[in-house]
Amino acid sequence: MKKKLMIIIVVLLTIAFNVFSQSNEKIELTNYSGKLKQIAGNWFLNTGEDIVELSLAPDEFLKDNNIELTSKMEVSLNGIMQEDELVVHSFIIDGNEFKIRDESGKALWKIKPYYVIPDKCIGCRLCVSPCPQGAITMVKGIAVIDADKCDGDGICVLGDGKRYKGCPVDAIKQVK
Ligand code: SF4
Structure with a gap:
């Protein structure tokens, strides 16, 4: 019984240590x-x-x-x-x-994320790969933007300066 308790304590301490070190991880610049x-x-x-x-x-x-x-x-x-x-x-x-970003790479500006109006989206998938944050995924044929991943750069609306010229049906809007 004592041995089991010790193992559980060691496992919990290891998890806590990993979480703590990840949250304090600094990016090498x-x-x-x-x-x-x-x-x-x-x-x-x-x-x-x-x-x-x-x-x-x-x-x-x-x-x-x-x-x-x-x-x-x-x-x-x-x-x-x-x-x-x-x-x-x-x-x-x-x-x-x-x-302009903190030690962990988080933006120091207030982010206004983008979102997709589901009824307007035609499911062309064009906006998915240009997003540098990987914030856009297709769910049941409709694009969905993860607000936690979105850094508000607007590439999904403005285009990426290359082949993607922005949503062809104006289905993406920014939170006001
Ligand atoms: S580009 Fe516009 S229409 Fe195409 S998947 Fe993205 S949001 Fe939908």
Whole structure:
């Protein structure tokens, strides 16, 4: 009986330790510098060796924090490469760091998630793969956006600057 109790305590302590270490997990960031470039409304960084697409914050949030981006501007930023996109966590401007995401990568701006109007959706699936957060899935032939995953970037409505031009039947709206 005592042995069983000990095993249960050890298992519970292990689970608690894992949950605690995951919640305190910090993302390893890399510093990148180069010149900004805007193409079809999306921002890219030309590092001299490569041109990478940036995942930033909404224009409104950047403006409120006095981060004004212009093409050909030299920037230094901290971020992490995710697939073929550089997710920006902070900018270094005049030696000062301006954060747009916290240590765990969570956006520091208030997110207004997008949602699909089920009666309008024609189930074409076009919006599913362009979402960088993987927030859109098909449920019974209708697109559904997971509000917890949505980071409000609006790609589902505005298009991804490549082949996806946004929902063809205007079925996606943003929470006001
Ligand atoms: S693009 Fe529009 S119509 Fe097509 S699946 Fe997504 S929400 Fe539905």
